[in-house]
Amino acid sequence: MKLCKAVFLVTSAIIAMLAPAVLHAQDATAQMLVHPPADSWPSYHGDYSGRRHSALTQITPQNVKNLSLAWAFQTNQTATIKSSPLLVDGVLYFTVPDNIWAVDARSGHQIWRYTYPPSKGEYIGQRGVAIYKGYLYFMTPDAHLVSLNAKNGKVRWKVTVGDVNKGYWSTMAPLVVGNHVLVGVGGDLDNITGYLRAVDPDTGATQWQWDSTPPAGTPNQTTGGMTWITGTYDPDLNLIYWGTGNPTPVLNGAARPGDDLYTCSIVALHADTGQLAWAFQPAPHDTHDWDAVQIPVLVDGDFHGEPKKMLMQASRNGYFFVLDRTNGKNLLTVPFGPVNWATGIDAKGQPIPDPAKEPAPDGRLIAPDEGGLTNYRSPSFDTKTGLFIVSAHPAWSLYFTKPADGTYGWAGADYTVWGKGVIEAIDYQTGKIRWSHEIGGESGAGVLTTDSGLAFTGDSHGNVLALDSSDGKTLWHAGSGASSQSSPITYVLDGRQFVLTSSGSVMFAWALPEAQ
Numbered sequence: 001m002k003l004c005k006a007v008f009l010v011t012s013a014i015i016a017m018l019a020p021a022v023l024h025a026q027d028a029t030a031q032m033l034v035h036p037p038a039d040s041w042p043s044y045h046g047d048y049s050g051r052r053h054s055a056l057t058q059i060t061p062q063n064v065k066n067l068s069l070a071w072a073f074q075t076n077q078t079a080t081i082k083s084s085p086l087l088v089d090g091v092l093y094f095t096v097p098d099n100i101w102a103v104d105a106r107s108g109h110q111i112w113r114y115t116y117p118p119s120k121g122e123y124i125g126q127r128g129v130a131i132y133k134g135y136l137y138f139m140t141p142d143a144h145l146v147s148l149n150a151k152n153g154k155v156r157w158k159v160t161v162g163d164v165n166k167g168y169w170s171t172m173a174p175l176v177v178g179n180h181v182l183v184g185v186g187g188d189l190d191n192i193t194g195y196l197r198a199v200d201p202d203t204g205a206t207q208w209q210w211d212s213t214p215p216a217g218t219p220n221q222t223t224g225g226m227t228w229i230t231g232t233y234d235p236d237l238n239l240i241y242w243g244t245g246n247p248t249p250v251l252n253g254a255a256r257p258g259d260d261l262y263t264c265s266i267v268a269l270h271a272d273t274g275q276l277a278w279a280f281q282p283a284p285h286d287t288h289d290w291d292a293v294q295i296p297v298l299v300d301g302d303f304h305g306e307p308k309k310m311l312m313q314a315s316r317n318g319y320f321f322v323l324d325r326t327n328g329k330n331l332l333t334v335p336f337g338p339v340n341w342a343t344g345i346d347a348k349g350q351p352i353p354d355p356a357k358e359p360a361p362d363g364r365l366i367a368p369d370e371g372g373l374t375n376y377r378s379p380s381f382d383t384k385t386g387l388f389i390v391s392a393h394p395a396w397s398l399y400f401t402k403p404a405d406g407t408y409g410w411a412g413a414d415y416t417v418w419g420k421g422v423i424e425a426i427d428y429q430t431g432k433i434r435w436s437h438e439i440g441g442e443s444g445a446g447v448l449t450t451d452s453g454l455a456f457t458g459d460s461h462g463n464v465l466a467l468d469s470s471d472g473k474t475l476w477h478a479g480s481g482a483s484s485q486s487s488p489i490t491y492v493l494d495g496r497q498f499v500l501t502s503s504g505s506v507m508f509a510w511a512l513p514e515a516q
Contacts, residue, residue, distance in 0.1 A: 184227025251412030316372030334431030395419030446487025
């Protein structure tokens with residue numbers, strides 16, 4: 001009997017060790033979204049600022065060389081993980097276009113999985129979910145918003161955000177602000193209106209909608225302005241900041257003369273009404289597919305000796321912008337790589353497009369290329385060094401218009417002739433590059449910085465990198481088997497700091513070895 005009891009006790013202990021830790025409420029409060037604790041990453045950027053900077057310091061430049069794999073989760077999907085995971089109450093949530101996983105953040109064990117039925121939508125990627133009061137919010141490839149119970153993945157409701165039959169689709173992670181779930185759309189292969197919508201988190205009912213371009217049927221209509229990357233929010237000003245996409249037809253500007261407002265713009269909207277507070281256009285009359293949806297990063301600090309509430313964006317068109325986010329006034333505009341498409345900067349701080357650099361039937365050599373000097377991958381603002389760190393892609397491309405393509409959708413083509421990938425650290429006071437770190441070709445990995453002086457990212461060869469955020473030197477790297485297309489996050493559970501990265505279809509959790 002004693003032997004049987006001993007075997008039972010040992011077996012029970014092993015089961016307890018292998019079983020997922022006890023899970024809590026899985027409930028994200030409004031306070032958590034404003035001030036996330038160290039054991040959480042409750043929204044796409046981690047917090048509302050978009051800085052992707054963590055105060056965690058357990059992993060340091062001195063000990064990062066000891067970083068090792070804590071666990072890995074294989075999705076068994078052909079789709080690449082492009083989502084930024086959320087973490088609430090010990091549970092991670094991440095996605096591919098038609099799947100959501102809930103995974104124990106300590107062990108990597110699956111808790112549940114939700115699969116959205118096949119649809120007509122675009123399956124080019126999915127950047128994650130939002131969570132609020134125990135419910136998840138997920139945008140589908142065919143532009144529906146689905147609300148699920150965070151504890152079990154059961155569907156609560158589903159509403160249409162865009163008509164897939166008209167060309168709308170979605171890849172974005174929603175953003176919860178107050179009692180609003182903010183959702184955007186994609187669809188620049190068709191001449192349709194872009195918009196941002198606020199939805200009631202309990203019912204799915206539309207609260208307000210802001211159109212970035214005029215509704216269909218408007219005379220001399222400009223279309224486009226899609227809202228396909230998650231924006232940021234200032235709780236004190238109660239303003240939402242969002243980037244909008246390119247106008248359509250994409251490469252043929254003759255059909256849409258003028259600046260094409262509010263495409264390729266950074267807009268500030270009143271959170272409770274959706275009314276426009278101000279707008280700034282990084283790329284007036286875009287003819288190169290340079291969406292300005294890149295993260296509007298919010299920073300409070302000194303600018304040239306004066307305290308400012310700033311908004312910073314490294315834009316796809318090759319320019320770095322610093323704005324006063326209270327009113328949209330420009331503080332700084334400077335290129336952060338090779339740029340040849342503008343004749344100068346106007347009094348508002350906006351680049352002036354050179355008509356000679358518009359795509360033409362015989363081709364035009366343009367920098368940057370269509371993918372842009374940066375793109376969807378998230379930058380980070382290191383609050384310790386004051387550096388804006390971004391994954392950049394200096395490149396040159398041949399742009400063409402094709403008369404046979406007319407005035408609809410893409411309406412042209414481009415062919416990259418040269419490019420490389422670099423991580424750049426930009427001094428926001430001057431726009432000068434403090435350091436750069438080459439990463440081979442273009443990488444899809446975003447950047448995460450920490451108070452200890454580290455910058456986590458990835459290169460084009462499938463390596464996860466830890467750089468010294470002060471000078472860009474490599475302090476640690478690990479091969480992962482595939483390139484990353486998402487942005488790292490970090491958190492602490494049970495006193496242990498984890499860094500989460502993805503490569504291909506696998507999510508990796510890295511940590512220092514546990515004390516023996």
